[in-house]
Amino acid sequence: MRALILTFGTKGDVEPYIALASALKSAGHEVTVATAAGFEDDVRSLGLDFVPSNSLMLEVMQDALPTMASAADLQRAAKAMTASIRVSFDDQLRAVRGTNPDIVVYHPKCLGAPHLAERLGVPAVLSLPLPFYTPTSSYPIPFVPRDLGPRLNRWSYALNRAESLMYGGMVNDFRHKLGLPALSRWANPLVKPDGRPVDVLYPYSRHVVPVPPDYPSTAHVTGYWFTGRGTTWEPPHELRDFLAAGEAPVYIGFGSMGFVKGSDQRGAAIASALKSTGARAIIATGWGSIAAESTDDVLVIDGAPHDWLFPRVSAVVHHGGAGTTGIGLATGCPSLICPFLGDQFFWANRVHELGAGPRSLPRAQITASALAERITDLVETESYRSNSARLARAISAENGADRAVEILERLA
Structure with a gap:
C-alpha cells in the first residue's frame, strides 16, 4: 500500500500524522508525509519520506496568534489564511503526482485532498483529533459550550458545513482544474459526490471521549497516535x-x-x-x-x-x-x-x-x-x-x- 498523508498547521496538527506514518512504515507500507517545510526534520528523523509544501499557512498562524487581541485581528488573519489556502492546492497536487498513492489520509485544512483522491479513484480518509465531523445526539459539535438535548445536539453538526460555504468557490475552481464537476456550496464533508460516506479517523481515546451509540461504522475512534520521539x-x-x-x-x-x-x-x-x-x-x-x-x-x-x-x-x-x-x-x-x-x-x-x-x-x-x-x-x-x-x-x-x-x- 502506498499511503500519502496530507496535514498542515502547528506542531499539534502535524505530530499525530507523523506517528501514523511511522506505524504504516513499520507495517511494511510505503508512506509519504506532505506538510510544511519546517517539519521536514521531524518527519525524516523517523526514516519517512517527505514532500515539502509552502509554509504560508503556518506563517500566518505564527504571525497572527502572538498579536491577536480583537475580532478585527481575527478577520485579518482569516483573509491571509484564505490566500495561503489557494497556494496550498498546488502543493497538494504536486504531492499526489509525486507519490501516486493508493490511499490519502488528510487533515481538514488540506482542502484539496478529497478531490485529488476522487480524481485518482482512490480512498480519501478524513482525520482530526476532535469529534467534530460525525453528527451525534450524545453531545453537540465541540465548539458549542453546553448540551442542547439529543435533537439539537445532532443538528449542531450542520455547522461543519461552514467550510464548504467559506471555501466552496476555491474548491470548485480546483475541481475544474482537475476535470471534476462542481459541488454545491452546502456540500456535506462526510458524503462523497457519488453519495458514499467518507471514512473518518479520530485519533483520540474512547476512554476520554466515549464512542456515541449512534456513530456509523465509518467513524473510527482509534486511540491516540504518539511518535514517542521526545x-x-x-x-x-x-x-x-x-x-x-x-x-x-x-x-x-x-x-x-x-x-x-x-x-x-x-x-x-x-x-x-x-x-x-x-x-x-x-x-x-x-x-x-x-x-x-x-x-x-x-x-x-x-x-x-x-x-x-x-x-x-x-x-x-x-x-x-x-x-x-x-x-x-x-x-x-x-x-x-x-x-x-x-x-x-x-x-x-x-x-x-x-x-x-x-x-x-x-x-x-x-x-x-x-x-x-x-x-x-x-x-x-x-x-x-x-x-x-x-x-x-x-x-x-x-x-x-x-x-x-x-x-x-x-x-x-
Missing part, C-alpha cells in the same frame, strides 16, 4: 538540574496561544500564584503567551517535548489543545486547562468530567488569586492523580496508530 530528547543542563534540585514541579505553558498583548499580565498572575502556593514550576513561554523570568523556584524555558517532560512533573497547566491534552492524560498528569479558544473548552470540560483535574480557568479569568486556588486544588486533590493514572493505563493499552493502520489496510 522520550529520547536530551534536555539542556539547566532543565535537568532544576528537575533534580527539588520536588517535581508544576508545568505551565500555553503552546501556540500567543496573544502577546496579555502576556505580561498572565506572567505576573502566574508568578504571584506560584509565590502564594509555594509551588515549584517550569514555565514554557511558547509563542509568547507568557512573559516570565526564572527564579530559584521557577525555571522559564521556550519549550520541551511534552512526552519527555510531563512524566517528570507533578501536574500540568495548559491551554487545552488536543495534542497537549492527550499527552497529559496519557502520561497520568493531573491537568488544569486554561482554554483560549475553539475546541479547548471542550477538552477542558472532558478533563474535569473525567476527574483528572479542576474545572477550567479560561484565559480571560486568569488572575493571581484564581490561579493560586486552582493550582492548590490541582496538586492537593488525590483523586485527580488516581483518576489520571487510571486513564493513562487505559490509554496505553489502545495502540491507536496500529489500529488506524488496520483500518487503512482494509479501506485500501
Whole structure:
C-alpha cells in the first residue's frame, strides 16, 4: 500500500500524522508525509519520506496568534489564511503526482485532498483529533459550550458545513482544474459526490471521549497516535538540574496561544500564584503567551517535548489543545486547562468530567488569586492523580496508530 498523508498547521496538527506514518512504515507500507517545510526534520528523523509544501499557512498562524487581541485581528488573519489556502492546492497536487498513492489520509485544512483522491479513484480518509465531523445526539459539535438535548445536539453538526460555504468557490475552481464537476456550496464533508460516506479517523481515546451509540461504522475512534520521539530528547543542563534540585514541579505553558498583548499580565498572575502556593514550576513561554523570568523556584524555558517532560512533573497547566491534552492524560498528569479558544473548552470540560483535574480557568479569568486556588486544588486533590493514572493505563493499552493502520489496510 502506498499511503500519502496530507496535514498542515502547528506542531499539534502535524505530530499525530507523523506517528501514523511511522506505524504504516513499520507495517511494511510505503508512506509519504506532505506538510510544511519546517517539519521536514521531524518527519525524516523517523526514516519517512517527505514532500515539502509552502509554509504560508503556518506563517500566518505564527504571525497572527502572538498579536491577536480583537475580532478585527481575527478577520485579518482569516483573509491571509484564505490566500495561503489557494497556494496550498498546488502543493497538494504536486504531492499526489509525486507519490501516486493508493490511499490519502488528510487533515481538514488540506482542502484539496478529497478531490485529488476522487480524481485518482482512490480512498480519501478524513482525520482530526476532535469529534467534530460525525453528527451525534450524545453531545453537540465541540465548539458549542453546553448540551442542547439529543435533537439539537445532532443538528449542531450542520455547522461543519461552514467550510464548504467559506471555501466552496476555491474548491470548485480546483475541481475544474482537475476535470471534476462542481459541488454545491452546502456540500456535506462526510458524503462523497457519488453519495458514499467518507471514512473518518479520530485519533483520540474512547476512554476520554466515549464512542456515541449512534456513530456509523465509518467513524473510527482509534486511540491516540504518539511518535514517542521526545522520550529520547536530551534536555539542556539547566532543565535537568532544576528537575533534580527539588520536588517535581508544576508545568505551565500555553503552546501556540500567543496573544502577546496579555502576556505580561498572565506572567505576573502566574508568578504571584506560584509565590502564594509555594509551588515549584517550569514555565514554557511558547509563542509568547507568557512573559516570565526564572527564579530559584521557577525555571522559564521556550519549550520541551511534552512526552519527555510531563512524566517528570507533578501536574500540568495548559491551554487545552488536543495534542497537549492527550499527552497529559496519557502520561497520568493531573491537568488544569486554561482554554483560549475553539475546541479547548471542550477538552477542558472532558478533563474535569473525567476527574483528572479542576474545572477550567479560561484565559480571560486568569488572575493571581484564581490561579493560586486552582493550582492548590490541582496538586492537593488525590483523586485527580488516581483518576489520571487510571486513564493513562487505559490509554496505553489502545495502540491507536496500529489500529488506524488496520483500518487503512482494509479501506485500501
